[in-house]
Amino acid sequence: NNVRLQAITSVEAYTPPPISFDPGEEPGEIFGQNVFSLAVMQKRLPKAVYKSVLATIEHSAPLDPDMADAVASAMKDWALEKGATHYAHVFYPLTGLTAEKHDSFLDPVGDGSAFASFSGRTLIQGEPDASSFPNGGLRNTFEARGYTGWDVMSPAYVLENPNGNTLCIPTVFVSMTGEALDHKTPVLRSQQAMAAHAERILRLFGHDPARVVSYCGPEQEYFLIDSHFFLARPDLLNAGRTLFGAKPPKGQEFDDHYFGAIPERVLGFMMDTERELFKLGIPAKTRHNEVAPGQFEIAPMFERANVASDHQQLLMTTFKSIAKKHGMECLFHEKPFAGVNGSGKHVNFSLGNTSEGNLLLPGDTPHDNAQFLVFCAAVIRAVHKYGGLLRASVASASNDHRLGANEAPPAIISIFLGDQLADVFDQIAKGGATRSKEKGTLIIGVDTLPDLTKDPGDRNRTSPFAFTGNRFEFRAPGSLQTVAGPMVMINTIMAEALDHCATVLETAVEEGTDFNEAVQDLLTSIVSDHGAVIFNGNGYSDEWQIEAEQRGLKNLRTTVDALPELITPEAIELFSKYSVFNEREMHSRYEIGLEHYLLTVGVEANLTLEIATTTVLPAALRYQTELAANVAALKAAGVDADLSTLVSVSAPIAALRAGIASLSAALAHDHDEDPLRAATSARDEVLPAMASVREAADTLETLIADDLWPLPTYQEMLYIL
Ligand code: ADP
Numbered sequence: 001n002n003v004r005l006q007a008i009t010s011v012e013a014y015t016p017p018p019i020s021f022d023p024g025e026e027p028g029e030i031f032g033q034n035v036f037s038l039a040v041m042q043k044r045l046p047k048a049v050y051k052s053v054l055a056t057i058e059h060s061a062p063l064d065p066d067m068a069d070a071v072a073s074a075m076k077d078w079a080l081e082k083g084a085t086h087y088a089h090v091f092y093p094l095t096g097l098t099a100e101k102h103d104s105f106l107d108p109v110g111d112g113s114a115f116a117s118f119s120g121r122t123l124i125q126g127e128p129d130a131s132s133f134p135n136g137g138l139r140n141t142f143e144a145r146g147y148t149g150w151d152v153m154s155p156a157y158v159l160e161n162p163n164g165n166t167l168c169i170p171t172v173f174v175s176m177t178g179e180a181l182d183h184k185t186p187v188l189r190s191q192q193a194m195a196a197h198a199e200r201i202l203r204l205f206g207h208d209p210a211r212v213v214s215y216c217g218p219e220q221e222y223f224l225i226d227s228h229f230f231l232a233r234p235d236l237l238n239a240g241r242t243l244f245g246a247k248p249p250k251g252q253e254f255d256d257h258y259f260g261a262i263p264e265r266v267l268g269f270m271m272d273t274e275r276e277l278f279k280l281g282i283p284a285k286t287r288h289n290e291v292a293p294g295q296f297e298i299a300p301m302f303e304r305a306n307v308a309s310d311h312q313q314l315l316m317t318t319f320k321s322i323a324k325k326h327g328m329e330c331l332f333h334e335k336p337f338a339g340v341n342g343s344g345k346h347v348n349f350s351l352g353n354t355s356e357g358n359l360l361l362p363g364d365t366p367h368d369n370a371q372f373l374v375f376c377a378a379v380i381r382a383v384h385k386y387g388g389l390l391r392a393s394v395a396s397a398s399n400d401h402r403l404g405a406n407e408a409p410p411a412i413i414s415i416f417l418g419d420q421l422a423d424v425f426d427q428i429a430k431g432g433a434t435r436s437k438e439k440g441t442l443i444i445g446v447d448t449l450p451d452l453t454k455d456p457g458d459r460n461r462t463s464p465f466a467f468t469g470n471r472f473e474f475r476a477p478g479s480l481q482t483v484a485g486p487m488v489m490i491n492t493i494m495a496e497a498l499d500h501c502a503t504v505l506e507t508a509v510e511e512g513t514d515f516n517e518a519v520q521d522l523l524t525s526i527v528s529d530h531g532a533v534i535f536n537g538n539g540y541s542d543e544w545q546i547e548a549e550q551r552g553l554k555n556l557r558t559t560v561d562a563l564p565e566l567i568t569p570e571a572i573e574l575f576s577k578y579s580v581f582n583e584r585e586m587h588s589r590y591e592i593g594l595e596h597y598l599l600t601v602g603v604e605a606n607l608t609l610e611i612a613t614t615t616v617l618p619a620a621l622r623y624q625t626e627l628a629a630n631v632a633a634l635k636a637a638g639v640d641a642d643l644s645t646l647v648s649v650s651a652p653i654a655a656l657r658a659g660i661a662s663l664s665a666a667l668a669h670d671h672d673e674d675p676l677r678a679a680t681s682a683r684d685e686v687l688p689a690m691a692s693v694r695e696a697a698d699t700l701e702t703l704i705a706d707d708l709w710p711l712p713t714y715q716e717m718l719y720i721l
Pocket residue numbers: 215216217218219286299300301302348349350351358470471473
């Protein structure tokens with residue numbers, strides 16, 4: 001009755017379900033089928049109502065409440081046709097998960113019957129009880145009410161479930177006082193702040209700009225393992241990562257998995273998930289094997305940041321549920337397996353609008369390029385000035401296992417520009433670019449600015465913030481995180497940088513300085529003040545750690561180092577100036593971050609103790625007893641007994657016991673009231689004690705008889721799919 005051996009037998013016997021799509025189906029046929037999209041609205045709404053909604057979506061105009069009833073009624077009819085029985089305001093609380101409260105469309109009437117109803121007011125606003133969501137001191141239980149409000153820019157959709165369909169309405173979630181209790185509210189606020197200042201820059205360049213928005217294209221990495229193994233690993237089940245496991249004889253050294261042929265069973269899963277995503281209007285685009293065995297990636301096309309963020313959450317829940325259907329578990333943890341690559345969620349960021357397109361795309365004319373360089377320079381200033389905040393936006397107990405581990409960017413936030421752009425900025429720093437590296441003659445001077453190729457150029461996988469030809473790719477976010485946190489940071493620090501640039505240029509123009517000269521001066525001053533953040537070398541190297549320190553760049557190695565960045569006076573001033581967070585909201589995010597860290601480490605520590613005590617130690621003792629019995633039997637038979645195996649097993653058993661004792665002691669410490677001190681001792685005492693337990697257990701795994709070892713091993717979990 002060894003759970004592990006049973007799991008192996010069940011995995012071998014498993015047959016995946018048949019693919020659910022009809023082979024005659026046209027690929028485009030189902031796209032957006034379950035979305036209350038603009039096209040659906042245009043068909044179903046009175047013209048005036050449709051126009052009003054469109055204005056809200058495209059120009060961020062406030063939604064006219066008088067129109068809400070008409071929208072709600074059309075939405076209800078559409079949803080009922082799609083088989084929905086309930087509607088739900090879907091929101092994104094600070095647990096990092098998605099929350100939904102379902103209400104039936106049915107309203108009882110006096111005569112004992114009921115009819116389907118859905119008013120404009122219920123569409124626009126909901127009132128879920130907020131008392132059980134993290135709020136970091138923003139709300140007392142006596143004022144537990146929370147409000148959800150429809151984000152009109154993110155379309156409603158019907159979520160199918162064999163047990164009943166639901167109309168889902170993406171919403172913000174705020175407290176009674178209007179303070180944000182969620183991830184969506186600050187995305188919308190920060191997008192608005194960034195847009196206002198980006199538009200000032202565009203006006204300086206002679207445009208009459210449409211509303212600027214920020215775009216986000218998230219690349220999601222994940223692992224798949226067979227459910228039988230997953231269920232036989234209490235650590236994966238409860239903590240999302242393995243807390244034990246010896247390094248397999250074959251890891252990822254052969255580089256044979258990256259971009260390799262996708263295993264048949266996994267392809268079936270991918271086809272099925274993509275189909276579901278398409279129905280929900282999520283533009284799934286790229287899929288491939290990743291570096292580690294059992295690791296894969298999906299990258300949907302980029303979208304408006306708030307929509308991308310909602311879609312990203314929906315993608316994760318879809319992946320989880322479809323994986324189960326295929327007898328697998330989808331792991332989004334940043335480091336489910338030690339010793340092989342972890343998973344990230346690269347956030348590709350750009351900004352733009354319908355009139356000017358992508359503002360991070362080098363243009364065809366010098367004039368466009370001057371504008372492009374201003375936007376790039378703003379990114380340089382933002383990342384240099386607020387690198388600590390970017391780092392804080394990706395801080396979590398789970399991402400700490402990945403950042404800086406030579407597989408993901410280091411904790412030092414720097415920018416990679418690529419050869420060509422770095423060269424241009426280099427020349428700007430020296431007083432003006434006069435030629436481009438590739439093209440020979442480009443003149444950045446008083447009235448001519450460089451012609452840049454659109455080729456993304458070379459790549460640098462070791463940089464946390466890399467220019468990739470038409471966007472910046474923020475590579476530090478973890479696979480488990482929502483993209484909202486990083487997007488809020490990027491938008492807000494860009495708002496400040498663009499505000500700065502616009503103010504400098506407007507002032508210069510007012511004072512009669514030639515515009516091109518003013519641009520030139522602005523670029524030069526930004527490069528000389530903030531050029532230290534540009535680094536095109538190897539971010540994984542030890543030399544960079546030293547050089548970065550000399551350049552004055554922060555190296556915030558762990559969550560505990562990074563989170564205090566959220567409550568520095570500069571951070572609080574920045575966020576209140578651009579109306580993204582007030583001081584209380586910043587403190588609440590800081591406290592929730594620490595609380596989450598503490599809870600995560602606490603759960604893992606208790607699991608480590610439990611598994612070590614109830615699973616690993618008993619297996620080790622059984623084997624030790626077997627060996628001892630063997631020695632005794634040999635002695636009784638008068639044969640020379642070799643004690644070396646018994647001795648080699650006994651040493652790690654003693655180490656395991658010692659580890660268990662030190663972990664218990666670390667956990668028994670009185671919890672410090674102060675969350676930062678408590679988190680610091682979790683990091684400095686609990687995590688090392690967990691590591692010592694693991695080390696002894698992993699040694700035992702390599703020594704104990706295979707038929708006695710209870711936990712599925714790395715080679716089984718990673719290679720049997
Ligand atoms: P790579 O692995 O080469 O970085 P992928 O194709 O895996 O690239 O993913 C690139 C991601 O960047 C996709 O989500 C894509 O939609 C997104 N992207 C492309 N152009 C932009 C842009 N202008 N702004 C934001 N995201 C973008």
